[in-house]
Amino acid sequence: MNIIVTKNFEQTCERAACMIADVIRQKPDARLGLATGSTAQGVYPHLVKANRVGKLNFSRVSTINLDEYVGLAPDHPQSYRRFMDENLFDQVNIDKSNTMVAKGTGDIEENVRAFREALAEKPIDVQLLGIGVDGHVGFNEPGEVLYDGAHVAELDESTIDANARFFATRDGVPTRALSMGMGDILRAKKLILLATGESKAAAMKGLLLNEELDVQNPATLVKMHPDVTVIIDRALAEDIGYCG
Numbered sequence: 001m002n003i004i005v006t007k008n009f010e011q012t013c014e015r016a017a018c019m020i021a022d023v024i025r026q027k028p029d030a031r032l033g034l035a036t037g038s039t040a041q042g043v044y045p046h047l048v049k050a051n052r053v054g055k056l057n058f059s060r061v062s063t064i065n066l067d068e069y070v071g072l073a074p075d076h077p078q079s080y081r082r083f084m085d086e087n088l089f090d091q092v093n094i095d096k097s098n099t100m101v102a103k104g105t106g107d108i109e110e111n112v113r114a115f116r117e118a119l120a121e122k123p124i125d126v127q128l129l130g131i132g133v134d135g136h137v138g139f140n141e142p143g144e145v146l147y148d149g150a151h152v153a154e155l156d157e158s159t160i161d162a163n164a165r166f167f168a169t170r171d172g173v174p175t176r177a178l179s180m181g182m183g184d185i186l187r188a189k190k191l192i193l194l195a196t197g198e199s200k201a202a203a204m205k206g207l208l209l210n211e212e213l214d215v216q217n218p219a220t221l222v223k224m225h226p227d228v229t230v231i232i233d234r235a236l237a238e239d240i241g242y243c244g
């Protein structure tokens with residue numbers, strides 16, 4: 001694992017955006033695996049800015065997202081499709097028909113099938129990842145069994161608690177989501193995992209301070225990947241006692 005410790009979260013986001021931009025410059029028709037959440041949200045403005053000043057071209061780029069809530073229509077303010085449209089797709093010169101966020105409403109089994117088909121179409125050149133408080137990536141929650149492919153995940157209580165800040169009430173948080181599987185994530189050619197904040201310290205300790213692959217901390221499986229970069233800020237590194 002390549003581990004980068006930055007001065008602060010802003011620098012973490014800049015580094016991640018720079019790595020994604022490099023992939024696009026080397027391969028203008030790259031397929032990006034994208035993530036939502038407040039951590040990933042810090043990365044997109046840097047990509048938007050590079051696009052606006054003519055330094056990054058999305059015209060041939062395609063994307064596929066990690067996950068989507070079951071029960072939220074694409075235009076729901078908290079749907080991950082809406083998040084992606086607002087934070088990236090509507091602000092750059094991407095062809096929206098080349099963007100894929102699984103659909104959370106309608107026939108969910110059919111949507112999982114469509115998600116699996118989309119994943120099989122073309123490899124992901126770079127996958128951006130955040131991490132949940134419980135170590136989930138995408139919505140691969142801790143458990144005795146982890147999944148290879150796209151599936152419907154039951155969200156852990158701690159995940160519902162963490163995501164409640166985006167909804168008017170905790171009861172409004174969906175309890176299920178469509179998610180790429182751990183296998184899908186590990187099949188991406190390059191992984192970039194970002195973390196910030198002390199709530200992520202326990203999960204990040206498992207990732208950075210030992211060699212265990214722990215199904216109760218799914219993010220630890222990225223240790224198996226041959227090209228993974230983990231970017232954290234100094235404050236989080238100090239919290240977990242990581243000294244490089």
Ligand code: GLP
Pocket residue numbers: 035036037038039040066067129130131132133136137138139159163
């Ligand atoms: C959600 C997403 C994850 C994301 C996680 C952390 O659960 N499904 O992909 O990594 O939130 O979000 P945040 O960065 O807001 O802490």
